[in-house]
Amino acid sequence: MSEVAVVGGGIIGSLIAYRLVRAGLEVTLFEAGKEGQATRASAGMLAPDAEGLSGEVRAWAEEGLAEYPSLVAELREKSGVEVPLILGGVWPLEHPPAGWEALAHHRPQPGGYTDPVRLLEAAQKAFLRLGGRIERKEVTGLSEGWVETASRRLPARWVVIACGAWAGRFGLEIHPLKGEALRLAAPPPPGPVFVGEGYALPRNGQTYLGATQRETWRPGVEPEGLAWLERYRAEAFPPLRGAPILESYWGYRPAGRLTVGPVAPGVLAAVGHRRNGILLAPATARRVAEMVLDLWKTPR
Numbered sequence: 001m002s003e004v005a006v007v008g009g010g011i012i013g014s015l016i017a018y019r020l021v022r023a024g025l026e027v028t029l030f031e032a033g034k035e036g037q038a039t040r041a042s043a044g045m046l047a048p049d050a051e052g053l054s055g056e057v058r059a060w061a062e063e064g065l066a067e068y069p070s071l072v073a074e075l076r077e078k079s080g081v082e083v084p085l086i087l088g089g090v091w092p093l094e095h096p097p098a099g100w101e102a103l104a105h106h107r108p109q110p111g112g113y114t115d116p117v118r119l120l121e122a123a124q125k126a127f128l129r130l131g132g133r134i135e136r137k138e139v140t141g142l143s144e145g146w147v148e149t150a151s152r153r154l155p156a157r158w159v160v161i162a163c164g165a166w167a168g169r170f171g172l173e174i175h176p177l178k179g180e181a182l183r184l185a186a187p188p189p190p191g192p193v194f195v196g197e198g199y200a201l202p203r204n205g206q207t208y209l210g211a212t213q214r215e216t217w218r219p220g221v222e223p224e225g226l227a228w229l230e231r232y233r234a235e236a237f238p239p240l241r242g243a244p245i246l247e248s249y250w251g252y253r254p255a256g257r258l259t260v261g262p263v264a265p266g267v268l269a270a271v272g273h274r275r276n277g278i279l280l281a282p283a284t285a286r287r288v289a290e291m292v293l294d295l296w297k298t299p300r
């Protein structure tokens with residue numbers, strides 16, 4: 001029996017699982033390997049001002065931003081994976097920049113960026129090294145004290161639903177907000193730059209350009225999405241005109257009601273992080289881990 005079963009191995013589920021195993025619990029992470037995971041498509045921006053967050057979510061974003069340097073250092077030590085983290089600022093611009101050197105005349109907002117793929121790898125490696133288990137299986141049903149897959153029914157004292165855009169199947173108010181993005185062979189800006197509806201930022205020495213937003217389960221980078229990205233880069237980012245496409249990304253952002261806490265006896269949820277799951281992940285993981293540890297003290 002697992003003390004905790006975490007359903008979904010994107011950044012939210014993986015960081016929660018890591019925190020719980022670090023706290024000494026026996027944790028199994030279930031990961032279905034769905035196409036369209038948001039975390040792997042993400043830009044990895046840590047930009048609370050530019051994203052216009054307010055209220056409690058804004059406070060979580062600031063908490064997440066403040067925690068990133070120590071989180072990345074801790075994950076490096078536990079996993080051996082180096083996660084890029086640059087907190088040199090975020091540039092929201094009113095007009096397209098003629099070149100990146102023009103940014104020197106603008107004051108950046110607090111924030112920066114990380115690489116979400118490396119972050120995910122570090123969190124899962126650290127989790128495994130501390131004794132966590134990953135089951136590469138889809139969870140098909142949940143009930144108090146149980147997790148079901150196609151082949152088995154496994155006991156778990158607590159279940160955490162963290163399966164992103166797919167959480168609707170467990171009765172949560174979540175739907176997909178698909179995003180598409182490109183990596184271009186072009187010298188990158190010094191950090192995330194926002195112009196109009198999109199942004200550009202560094203990724204692996206080149207430039208990540210994003211991102212579309214459509215409410216759909218259609219898979220892949222669609223012609224409509226590609227056309228938007230091409231039009232957008234021509235209008236908003238003169239330095240990126242004509243740069244060859246190296247890679248494309250797509251994923252389903254988990255949109256709908258942000259739900260972090262108990263949803264049924266023995267079941268908690270951490271879903272609905274929409275456009276800001278990388279930024280919010282440290283604060284969500286901390287909260288869910290504290291809730292589980294508190295519940296742990298209550299006899300069941």
Ligand SMILES: Cc1cc2nc3c(=O)[nH]c(=O)nc-3n(C[C@H](O)[C@H](O)[C@H](O)COP(=O)(O)OP(=O)(O)OC[C@H]3O[C@@H](n4cnc5c(N)ncnc54)[C@H](O)[C@@H]3O)c2cc1C
Nearest residue numbers: 008010012032034038039043045139164179276277278279
């Ligand atoms: C193009 C794009 C750009 C983005 N840019 C940013 C950004 O710059 N900054 C930022 O903070 N956020 C950004 N986001 C948003 C961010 O990526 C998401 O909010 C975050 O990754 C959500 O993480 P998650 O773990 O909830 O979901 P996901 O990463 O989607 O992970 C969910 C996981 O659950 C698994 N799963 C599903 N169903 C089951 C099941 N039944 N059983 C077991 N496993 C299951 C899936 O296989 C998947 O791996 C962006 C998103 C996109 C698409």
